[in-house]
Amino acid sequence: MGIFDKGVQKTKRSFFERISRAVVGKSRVDDDTLDSIEEALIATDMGVDTTLKIIDNLEERVQKDKYMSFDELVDLLHDEISRLLDVSEDSSAVQEAEPFDFSKKPYVIMVVGVNGVGKTTTIGKLASMLKARGKKVVLGAADTFRAAAVDQLTIWAERAGVDIVKQKMGSDPASVAYDTVKSAVAKDADVVLIDTAGRLHNRVDLMNELTKIRNVMRKVIPDAPHDVLLVLDGSTGQNAFQQAKEFSRATEVTSLAVTKLDGTAKGGVVIGIVDQFRIPVKFVGIGEGIDDLKFFDKKEFVNSLFSKEDLK
Numbered sequence: 001m002g003i004f005d006k007g008v009q010k011t012k013r014s015f016f017e018r019i020s021r022a023v024v025g026k027s028r029v030d031d032d033t034l035d036s037i038e039e040a041l042i043a044t045d046m047g048v049d050t051t052l053k054i055i056d057n058l059e060e061r062v063q064k065d066k067y068m069s070f071d072e073l074v075d076l077l078h079d080e081i082s083r084l085l086d087v088s089e090d091s092s093a094v095q096e097a098e099p100f101d102f103s104k105k106p107y108v109i110m111v112v113g114v115n116g117v118g119k120t121t122t123i124g125k126l127a128s129m130l131k132a133r134g135k136k137v138v139l140g141a142a143d144t145f146r147a148a149a150v151d152q153l154t155i156w157a158e159r160a161g162v163d164i165v166k167q168k169m170g171s172d173p174a175s176v177a178y179d180t181v182k183s184a185v186a187k188d189a190d191v192v193l194i195d196t197a198g199r200l201h202n203r204v205d206l207m208n209e210l211t212k213i214r215n216v217m218r219k220v221i222p223d224a225p226h227d228v229l230l231v232l233d234g235s236t237g238q239n240a241f242q243q244a245k246e247f248s249r250a251t252e253v254t255s256l257a258v259t260k261l262d263g264t265a266k267g268g269v270v271i272g273i274v275d276q277f278r279i280p281v282k283f284v285g286i287g288e289g290i291d292d293l294k295f296f297d298k299k300e301f302v303n304s305l306f307s308k309e310d311l312k
Contacts, residue, residue, distance in 0.1 A: 124156025
């Protein structure tokens, strides 16, 4: 069993039950079938625009072939979704061998996302993953507006066995970020993970804060941050789309981490967000454990979604 099989099980079951009902007893794919497929895709929270793109391509193929078996239909959907997840033409696309360009040292990752999506937990899990790969990691607790955020990140730093830089609650987040990258340079660290405040009530404030954090880090490392990682909760469906839109306006998001995929039938949100924003997914969360953050392999993800044993 692949690492994504469990993570996409609920999405897969919901999706294929609907498609199976759409094609059962039919000798050809007709408009009703396509309508049912459209409903199945939207039910996974893939989003209307992405769904319509897939349906348009299916219609074109159906007009050519007239008859299409269930397996042929599934194979076509597999190919369409694989294509949508391919953002390799983008300069920030995920490299299969390594999630980041570690030739830049220290490699600075600014992590953004609203409260409650698992942002701080993702940072802790990512720190553990990178340490297991032999990287020296430093965390920066720049979410200074919530005491719980600093405390939580401190616990994760201890669990992962990595250093953390923090100040008292209410401190200037940019000051924490500056101290963190300065400390990382002094310690010859490989990776810096900066936690930022999870607020989205005022986009101007958010933009100003993230810009200030960027600017002070660049006093130490001129091209920092090297990656802006947006953490989204996969179970929130369309809310995740909205958050991707807002954060993309506030800062240049270069990669995504999608959490809580294992507990939702809305896994299509991963496909829709990549398609609409052209931002690659680098990590997915498929459980609560420290090792349950996985590097996102789009091929394995799609294969798990379409694995044949659940298509009965």
